Amino acid sequence: MTDWDPADLAAIDHAGELRLAAHRPDGTLRPATVVWHVAVDGGLFVRSVRGDDGAWYRAVRRTGTGTVDAGGVHADVTFTRDDAHDPAVDRAYRAKYGDGSPVLSITAPAATSTTLRVDPR
Template sequence: MTGWNPDDLAAIDGDGELRVAAHRPDGTLRTPRIVWHVVVDGALYVRSVRGAEGAWYRGVQRTGTGTIDAGGIHTEVTFTRDDAHDDAIDLAYHAKYGDGSAVRSITTPAATSTTLRVDPR
């Protein structure tokens, strides 16, 4: 795993939306989807608001790789299941996006079960 360049991570974190496109098994990219993202302890995390049923999440599960685009940064990434920081990630979602219904949805047990760490390739 290669870590994020701090300037790139700050640019990504500063953007409210992240576009995720998973690689298909043949290497082509799926259609990008917009997801919310947070940074905790120098790592980038995403979740599926629809839990395991989210189409983009199912696509990511097939290959574990894809691309992201946010804050002027477009890069190839890997997606790894990581539940080690779920409480801190919940707090980060609330701090970044507020306490509305969308944040309550992204912090449900179904969404939390899809927490992925996003690392540059």
């Protein structure tokens, strides 16, 4: 795991949406998908609102690598399942995006089971 530069993480976190693209097994990138993201304890986290059925999530789980773009930061990254921060990630989603139905979905058990830590590489 490599740590984010604090300025890069702050810029990414400040952005409302993150463009995420997973590598295919042959190393090429899949088309980017826009997802919600949060920063917690110096890490960047994403979830699939569709749970295991999310196409981008399935793609990321196949290779574990890809790219992210947000807040003027572009980075090659790794994706790692991380349930150790789930309560804090839930709180961060609520603080950043409010308490409407989209946040209820991203903090529901199906989405929580897909929490990924996103690390620069």
